[in-house]
Amino acid sequence: MAEQGLPAEKIRQELDEILEVEFSFLHTDIIAEELVSLPVEQQHFALQWARRVSSTNIQLAFEFASRAKTAMKIMDDEMISAWCLYAMDTYDSSGLHPAMEVIKNLQGFMEVGHLRANAALLEQVSPVLGPFIQGLSGRKLSIKEDSDAWTDGEVLYLPEMLARLENEQENFQIYKAIAVHLWAHTRYGTLNVDPQLVLSSCDDPQRALQWFQVLETLRLDAHLQRDLPGLFRQMRRLQNRLGDGDWAASLPEETGVLQDLSSSVHDSLRLLPRIYAEAPPALPCYAGGMDPVKAWQARELRLLRDKAHFRDVLRVLADELWGDAPEEQLPEFSLQENEHPADPDELPELELIVADQVMPIPEHVRQLITSIQLDLTEIPEDYLVPVGEGEYDPSLLEDESLDPDDVWGGVYHEEGAFFR
Structure with missing residues (x-):
């Protein structure tokens, strides 16, 4: 026989204890009436997570409990757990207001949650990616999170997650390709040029930077093809999967110049004014950004x-x-x-x-x-x-x-x- 659900009064008493209503003056009657209609397993699950979240912040736990019934209609237990943990982590790192936004924006978390289900997450791939990058020649590079992928020559900045392909392993390969291409910036001299030579060379500094990165990507690709041929073939496969395999088709002359392994970053600067008037092509999937x-x-x-x-x-x-x-x-x-x-x-x-x-x-x-x-x-x-x-x-x-x-x-x- 199925276990009988908790009565509203029992739920209210437990919520009063969890939320310390004697001191917080929060009202739990409405929440208790909502939870009483749930199966007993879901009642216990909701109360369990309310208690865990309350260990971080009472008000955050109250907001979760207020939305627990709605959440259980549209999310499974695993995603609800992830939602709560993400809110608690956000509280620890950024404070109450951002954490409350996580709890209140249930639909937004669902969309991100589905995305994260197939994504590669930086926090999970770094233990593998870090030693791999460290094993390459040149300066040792650390890894940090940023909204965009770029490097200052000492740190590889990478986004929190990547979800361009269908599963985590394939998205990890994109992470690895981006990290290696950023490493190439440090190894083959891309960063050894005064940004004024790039940004002041043309009327539109942003377009000049975009073209400079296009030209440097061509040059770095040639070095990677020689020095890391297996990985470069994998980068080509990723390009084909994502439909950007012919990204440089309109630049045959520049490609020929920059694929000469004796070329340098100064060759990219020399070519820049000649092609600046045209719209730059979209970069391949493995090319990060630049902050010169x-x-x-x-x-x-x-x-x-x-x-x-x-x-x-x-x-x-x-x-x-x-x-x-x-x-x-x-x-x-x-x-x-x-x-x-x-x-x-x-x-x-x-x-x-x-x-x-x-x-x-x-x-x-x-x-x-x-x-x-x-x-x-x-x-x-x-x-x-x-x-x-x-x-x-x-x-x-x-x-x-x-x-x-x-x-x-x-x-x-x-x-x-x-x-x-």
């Missing part, structure tokens, strides 16, 4: 920071090798390319030379060298002079959480980068 001003600001700060760190590393090494010897007696530091590079397509592998001897370079210092190479293509001579006392703002070295004197000794560990 923010990326340039990040690059300028990174250059100061990397130079300070590298010269401080040399100071530590000089102190270990020569102690208090007069400065004029210290040998000079220099860098030379390895005579037997591991991969000619990678960045030149440099060796540190001191007094005609090759010094072993710790991995974290090699990463610092790589970062400088990505921004400047080579290490300038003034970077090879150990830092003197008081030369730099100490804040440039603050992200080194361990004692700088331990840097060369191998005690130092990379900190501050994280993957969501």
Whole structure:
């Protein structure tokens, strides 16, 4: 025999306890009359979630309970649970007003909920995507959420979810393709151009930026096709699935120039005025956006920071090798390319030379060298002079959480980068 439903008075008493009506002065009679008509399983489910939401905020729980009967008519238990959890997370991250909007906009959450059912979510894919990107050559990149996909050269900003294809796995592949293409911005020099050269080159800065990205996408595609051919074939398949496989068909001449692997970002700048008058084509699915001003600001700060760190590393090494010897007696530091590079397509592998001897370079210092190479293509001579006392703002070295004197000794560990 089916379990008998809870009477209205029992529901009201439980709601009074959950919502602390003695102190909140909330009225539960109408809610109790609505819930009494539900099957007993749904009554318990509604009261259970009202209690859980009340642990976050009493008013939020009251709004949920007021809509519980309506929600159960149009959503299954799993989606209702997701609705409540999302509201609670929103409260924790953004406060009561945004959380109340989540609870009140039931229809809107349903639409997003159906979308999320097939979507790839950044919070779920980051544990896989982060290590994959970290394994690529170049500077280590962290992942953060943003409304648009772009990079400042240190962080890959990606949207909360992607749902362009029919299932989560396929949408994850789009995430991966976008992340790799943004990585290519950092690896092949897209960010190493003053945005004024792009935005001020034409009357319409927005169109100039769109065309610059089109040209750079052509150039980066050529590098990815050479360096990551398997992934690039997958990117092509995604294009065909989404109907943008021939996005660059109107640009045969530009494509030919930029597919030459010796081309650089400056070739894109040179071609820009020639095609600017035309409407730019829509970009392929894997091309993120650009914020060249923010990326340039990040690059300028990174250059100061990397130079300070590298010269401080040399100071530590000089102190270990020569102690208090007069400065004029210290040998000079220099860098030379390895005579037997591991991969000619990678960045030149440099060796540190001191007094005609090759010094072993710790991995974290090699990463610092790589970062400088990505921004400047080579290490300038003034970077090879150990830092003197008081030369730099100490804040440039603050992200080194361990004692700088331990840097060369191998005690130092990379900190501050994280993957969501």
